[in-house]
Amino acid sequence: MDDRLFRNAMGKFATGVTVITTEHDKQEHGMTANAFMSVSLEPKLVVISIGEKARCLPKIKESGIFGVNILAEDQQDHSMVFAGQKKDEVVEVTFERLAGVPVLQGAIAQISCDVVSEYVEGDHTLFIGKVRDIKLDDSKEPLLFYAGKYRSLETITV
Template structure:
């Protein structure tokens, strides 16, 4: 099968949009938009992110041994585009802190993690993160499906 066919097929899975951030001593905050994120375990509380071998943040996470996951709100499309490299003009991002790590204000969920495992699979590295803190806000998520940003539409309840 062709790469494009595989990519198109994977794009049919609707996902939330996250920005992964990390901070390396003296070198500032680094981040990237990603939808390759999932929860792994409740006890202990573990999550996993998948980072491509060409991503600049890969070496930064290895160096810092920590990362945050920011699940973006529906009104944060521009933030997603900034960290995906889709907006070329410079925009200053002011970060909040969670467990001492940088997080994006306004995200509906912020998760601080320490790297507890690292596995290279294909052209990606899977980082297992031990959750050290979490912050939740009310709001609708930013959704990505079939190569486009989407929003959720609430279904009408039908009484039978």
Template sequence: MDDRQFRNVMGKFATGVTVVATQVDGKVHGMTANAFMSVSLNPKLIVVSIAEKASMLEKIKQSKSFSVNILAADQQELSMIFAGQLKEHREVQFDWLGGIPVLHGSLAQITCEVSASHVEGDHTLFIGKVKEINIVDSEPLIYFSGKYRKLAEE
């Protein structure tokens, strides 16, 4: 199988859309990611997968903390900003939860300390020990087959 075929198959798994954020030297950094999942309830652990070529990799290694911001249906533009799909500069508002930057208005915010990291293939898996969470009642932004989607009403 070639890389494109593999990517197409993986794209058939509908996911939520997140922005992973951290702070290094007083500056907030973020990237769009859909490779995120919960790992454990006790202790509360999550995992994010960051490409070895992503600048965010070194930022998380330096800060040893990060947030995962689950985007709401009206936050597609934020996903595009942090995925590098919008080239013009846009101001992004961050809030703070437990001293870690979180995206204003996101559906859910999870702040973590890195408890472990594992290099697998061309990615590093960061296991995050959950420190604080925040959730609002809203609809999620969905990504499926290379396109942003919204949940349909039944």
């Protein structure tokens, strides 16, 4: 099957956008990801899916921790920075700590997790994270991703 057909089909599933944060050698690292899902309420588990070539993959494996930062609509720049799409421009990013895990300032939800299991499936690794702590900011709307483009709730509803 053609890759483009697969990506176009998956792109029909409108999602939010997250930045997955972790650390290695006391240095924070972020990567944009929309493959994120809630898994279990008791215990509280989430899953992320990280490509085999991503530099953050060995960092999450070694540290055993990651943060999921659900981006606000004013954070498209952050999404592009952490997807490697804005290398030449300076975009200020500020990391904070939530229960000892690096998270991104300005996200509408910060979720800090411990890796409890990992599964290599095809060219991605699924990490199951047990939630340590959560911090919410209800004052902003989410950034959305649909059909390969960034959107906002406003552009969807009008």
